[in-house]
Amino acid sequence: MDDLSWTAGLTKEQAGRYSRQVLVQDFGVNGQKNASTSKVLIIGAGGLGCPTATYLAGAGIGTIGIVDYDTVSLDNLHRQVAHREQAVGTSKVESLKIMLNSLNSSIKIITHEATLNSKCAMEIVKLYDIVCDCSDNAATRYLINDVCVLLDKPLVSGSALRWDGQLTVYHYGKEGPCYRCLFPSPPDPSTVTNCSEGGVLGPVVGVIGSMQALEVLKMVAGLPCSFAGKLFLYDGRSGSTRTIVLRKRSPRCAVCGDEPSITAPIDYELFCGAGAHDKIERIWLLEQNERVSVEEYRDIRRIARPLLIDTRPPIEFEIAHLPEATNITLNDLSKLDSAQITEKLKLNATENDQKKDLFVICHRGNDSQRAVKIIKEKGNFEFLSVRDVSGGYDEWATKVNPNFPVY
Ligand SMILES: Nc1ncnc2c1ncn2[C@@H]1O[C@H](COP(=O)(O)OP(=O)(O)OP(=O)(O)O)[C@@H](O)[C@H]1O
């Protein structure tokens, strides 16, 4: 007779496959049974989403949903360890699904290849019991938070940048705060640094993503969450960790408060003043005659060595730069006066009776425009003209020198 009572509800395959976690005190058979009927949504198949999803699939979470709109790129692979070289250029959700299925074919993986936005978020999130925020931008964070409160789902939220990582479980238990309770107003977009500017170390996202998975496993096993109402901070450089107890749910919170003003998803890009992605948006600050194209700059430097300021941080300057470039960051430029800038460029009257043109270059052509404005505002400069190299090194690599590193 096919009676499972002697295994307390686990199949022979489950008991075998998951034995090493079933043996763990307090997780046990109950934790495993609950895992197999749980539905967990992972938003973002990137640095945090890869480890979170991998451990949850390995642990036997019955249904895992993955949301992402993006494709895998080569510079993802150092940390987005579920993706493979052959997946570069293909859908992240599909790539992650293939990997998770090969790790555990007995669970269900649902892909949502889409930008999570106000229109689709409620429909997607309502299909799941627990949500993991593995995204990378403020608009998406507020959206996920509000939708989790509106649908009453616990939210396991992670973030990481450079050497540092953070983790919190929001909207858990009666008095657990939501993201909006703690951050009622969005950050000023100009102060937000993302991975493509600040960088991030792979193991740091690995630590935080693994901890997100662990919080989920405790939740499904009916154990208390360690970071509900607490902020875990990890400094991967010094190895130190800190846990801060957060304020309780705010009765005045716009979404989880006693009289909420937000009762349906709002326009989060408008609210945050920034797009629901962490890609750099190109700006246009200068007049046409204040800019040269990369091809024009190539022709100019063929005739004579131009004066060129490179405004990128020294660490990027070190990756690669044009030989004539002098590294002066935007921040330094704003502190220097015209004479000091000239001095840094080693431009002196004896060598140079004639005034020269000055060019400014940066990574993608945004800071170089800001720099031209800064230099011009100082007035009194020694240059015939000040212009930026439109599109920066990215465009230089695409249109002039394909050997120049793109990063
Ligand atoms: N609103 C959203 N809908 C769907 N996916 C999102 C949304 N916001 C962010 N993501 C996804 O979350 C993931 C975050 O991953 P990660 O922070 O590692 O950055 P990345 O965008 O892959 O890399 P990089 O910042 O280096 O270009 C990305 O794959 C991104 O596409």
Ligand SMILES: [Zn+2]
């Ligand atoms: Zn709240």
